[in-house]
Amino acid sequence: MGTVGINFGPINSGQGFDVTSTVNQILAAEQAIEKPxxxxxxxxxxxxxxxxxxxxxxxxxxxxxxxxxxxxxVFASKQGSSSNPDVLALSSASNLAVAGSHTIVVNHLAQTSSQYSDKITDATSTLSGSLTLTIGGNNQTLNISGQTLSQLAASINAASMGVSASIVTDTTGSRLSLVSKTSGAAGEISLSASLTNDVTGTSIGFQQGMQGMDASLNVDGLNTTSASNTVTGLIPGVTFQLLSVSPNPNQPVQVQITNNNxxxxxxxxxxxxxxxxxxxxxxxxxxxxxxxxxxxxxxxxxxxxxxxxxxxxxxxxxxxxxxxxxxxxxxxxxxxxxxxxxxxxxxxxxxxxxxxxxxxxxxxxxxxxxxxxxxxxxxxxxTKGAIYLALQQNSSQESMLNKNISDQEARIADDRTRLTNELNTANQILQSLPGQLNMVDQLYSAITGYKSGQ
Known part of the structure; x- marks a missing residue:
């Protein structure tokens, strides 16, 4: 540790010294330990x-x-193409698909069953009676009393009868439309209705719109069907959309599944x-x-x-x-x-x-x-990676260094408090010396009669 000098002028000047500056000089050596x-x-x-x-x-x-x-x-990723996208369009090819070529003939498309009612000129007219729907062997009956067409459609939808009910309105009147929620033959609607127009007293009948029918197609020589025009599973991992019937059975659609390079x-x-x-x-x-x-x-x-x-x-x-x-x-x-x-x-x-x-x-x-x-x-x-281990080693060293610095800062803080108190006391003594010397001079004069100032 270096030597620190204290400059306080003549002893009887009462000047004292700068305590803060002196303490900082003394502690500078301790702080230098932290630098490395x-x-x-x-x-x-x-x-x-x-x-x-x-x-x-x-x-x-x-x-x-x-x-x-x-x-x-990505090596499992596949892509596909259709030789006639007007008849058949590729939707997706998953990682289950295998690269290759497939031949498809579309004989007819799948259809979703539908029924529609006789027209009603005044859509505000109320209806009464009952409506029984059979889909896939499941019978459900709905009793109707004083409901308009729109109210009847809402009741059918709320009853979850396997169909979607809506109102179709044109210039001639309004009709109740029922469309099966199940496509293909399995969704065929069988309907029995006993409805009467409360205003006119006439009966309201229903007609078939579309027959529920499965799509018919031939895939790689195999005759098969699909309840939907969105076909999945006939070619592993491949989904395709049937859009129209093949114009000629002798001109099948070629579907090519390839790796996605x-x-x-x-x-x-x-x-x-x-x-x-x-x-x-x-x-x-x-x-x-x-x-x-x-x-x-x-x-x-x-x-x-x-x-x-x-x-x-x-x-x-x-x-x-x-x-x-x-x-x-x-x-x-x-x-x-x-x-x-x-x-x-x-x-x-x-x-x-x-x-x-x-x-x-x-x-x-x-x-x-x-x-x-x-x-x-x-x-x-x-935990066995080289970078992980290097970071852990650094972290250990950093913890030790931070502790050393923290401990040294604590010692410096203690020394600062102690030195400040001690030097403040010394400084007060130095600053009080002129007054003490004056008292001594006065006592000396009183005893000897000699003025020390003369």
Whole structure:
């Protein structure tokens, strides 16, 4: 600890000294002890920021790869086309669909059963009687007393009788329309009505609008039916819409189910972009900042581990049939470690060796599986990940440094209080000396008769 001088002028001046400044000088040496701790803490926190960025970018890379290695991911995605979209339109192809061609002939479309009443000129007229509906063997009867058409429609809908009731009005009058909620033959409406117009006394009858009928079609030589024009299950994983009858049975619709190469290629591109983001992180940490100072992870073993693992990971994994390397998928790495993707080469590989490309990413011990395992070993979320462990180690050191700083600040605060009290007391004594000397002088004069001031 250095020496601190106190300047208070002549002893009889009463000037005293600056207590706050003196205390600060004395404690400066104690505060200097904290400087290397705070510097180290700042460096560790900068490392945490860099490590967290690595963790985020590696997580993005792992997610992009997972989309390629997941059995239900993009390799399972399918797309379809119809040779005659006026007759049949493809709605969707799920991951259960299998690439291939299918032949479909539409003999007739599905129809939903409907009934409608005789017209009523005055829609405000009330009706009385009963209405019995039979759908799929289920009978329901509704008793009606003094209800208008709109009130009757509301009652039918509220009774959940298996139909949707509405009022159709044109220039000639209004009708009650009943449409089955079940399409196809199973939804055929059987109706028995005994309705009377309370105003005119006439009976109100019903006529069939549409007969409930299943669609009839031939799929790959198999005659089959569908209760709906939206057909699911006849081709595994494929949903299609029947729009009209085939104009000629000898000219069937060709449905083509293919692998969705465009989605796969987009996912490969996302993987390449994510990989290059991690490479950029490495390049940044191997350099210096704008002030010429080394980056936080410069020379850090975790940085070297990430770099080595990524490089080795590109050569890992066993081959899958005709696919033995990333280069065959159009992926190359330049002299700066950046990945590049040739989409044309990838598209060719998918068209010629789709199963082998998928196996290169999804088979046991494949590139995709070993690279995924490697990324897990670098993770910031796995308790065994290199970045997680590095952050934990930093956190432990930061806790120790923060405790040292906190303890030192507490000691400084105690010393400040003690020194301030002691120096305030000393200062008061110095400031009181002129008065004490004057009293001594007066006593001396009273005893000796000698004026010390003369």
């Amino acid at each position: 701790w705070k510097t180290q803490l700042t460096n560790l926190q900068a490392q945490d920021t860099a490590l967290s960025k690595f963790g985020t970018d590696l997580s993005t890379l792992a997610t992009a790869l997972q989309n390629l290695t997941d059995f239900n991911g 465009s989605v796969i290629e987009q996912t490969f591109n996302a993987f390449v972009t994510a990989y290059n983001a991690v490479v950029n992180d490495i390049t940044t940490q191997e350099g210096k900042d704008s002030n010429g100072n080394p980056q936080p992870l410069y020379g850090d073993p975790t940085l070297a581990m990430i770099q080595n693992q990524l490089s080795q990971g590109l050569l890992s994994g066993s081959s899958s049939g005709a696919i033995k390397s990333l280069g065959q998928l159009g992926i190359t790495v330049d002299q700066h470690g950046q990945m590049n993707l040739n989409v044309s080469t990838l598209d060719s590989a998918l068209n010629q060796n789709f199963t082998d490309v998928m196996g290169f990413l999804q088979n046991s011990n494949s590139f995709g599986q070993t690279f995924t395992s490697m990324l897990g070993g670098l993770s910031s979320t796995s």
